[in-house]
Amino acid sequence: MIEATLCFVVDGDDVLLIEKRRGLGEGWYNGPGGKLEDGETLRECAAREVREEVGLRIPLEALEQAGELTFTLDGEVHTVCHVFRTETYDGEPVATEEAHPEWVPIEDVPYDRMWDDDRLWLPAVLEGDTVEGTFAFEGGRPLDDAEFVDYDLERGASFEE
Numbered sequence: 001m002i003e004a005t006l007c008f009v010v011d012g013d014d015v016l017l018i019e020k021r022r023g024l025g026e027g028w029y030n031g032p033g034g035k036l037e038d039g040e041t042l043r044e045c046a047a048r049e050v051r052e053e054v055g056l057r058i059p060l061e062a063l064e065q066a067g068e069l070t071f072t073l074d075g076e077v078h079t080v081c082h083v084f085r086t087e088t089y090d091g092e093p094v095a096t097e098e099a100h101p102e103w104v105p106i107e108d109v110p111y112d113r114m115w116d117d118d119r120l121w122l123p124a125v126l127e128g129d130t131v132e133g134t135f136a137f138e139g140g141r142p143l144d145d146a147e148f149v150d151y152d153l154e155r156g157a158s159f160e161e
């Protein structure tokens with residue numbers, strides 16, 4: 001099972017998305033994020049991924065926990081993804097080998113170029129709400145070739161630190 005984070009940096013009416021240049025979900029838009037490393041907390045992971053992928057610095061205490069998403073593949077948990085949201089950052093986004101950053105109006109988030117599940121939970125996160133959900137994919141590996149078949153989603157979730 002993979003444990004990962006995603007982070008959505010919001011500035012006014014815009015959100016910072018990346019076009020992923022390699023790895024899982026290549027060619028699609030998402031928030032910056034990636035796998036939890038040994039010994040790090042979820043917040044440290046979220047801040048590190050934002051720094052590594054787009055060069056912004058985010059104080060750990062400014063990261064709000066906004067979601068916990070479980071992705072299953074053929075009935076088994078594949079990834080648990082912890083979603084954070086913040087309006088506090090330092091620096092300007094820069095493109096890296098892994099990611100091409102883009103400020104996108106929240107009204108125009110390109111859901112047709114994202115993971116199929118994003119359209120279900122990301123609007124709530126961008127409104128400042130919290131979500132908890134399970135999303136089922138089928139059809140074998142890799143996950144980004146599998147088909148999204150079912151989900152269960154709750155808004156207004158609360159998380160343990």
Ligand SMILES: CNc1ncnc2c1ncn2[C@@H]1O[C@H](COP(=O)(O)OP(=O)(O)OP(=O)(O)O)[C@@H](O)[C@H]1O
Pocket residue numbers: 002004005006022023024025030032033034035036071079080081082115117118143
């Ligand atoms: C199934 N539906 C999904 N919907 C939305 N987001 C999804 C997702 N499935 C995975 N993600 C996220 O995509 C990021 C990269 O995944 P990840 O495993 O880290 O791949 P990547 O090759 O980039 O690894 P590293 O950056 O090296 O850690 C990571 O934040 C992960 O939570």
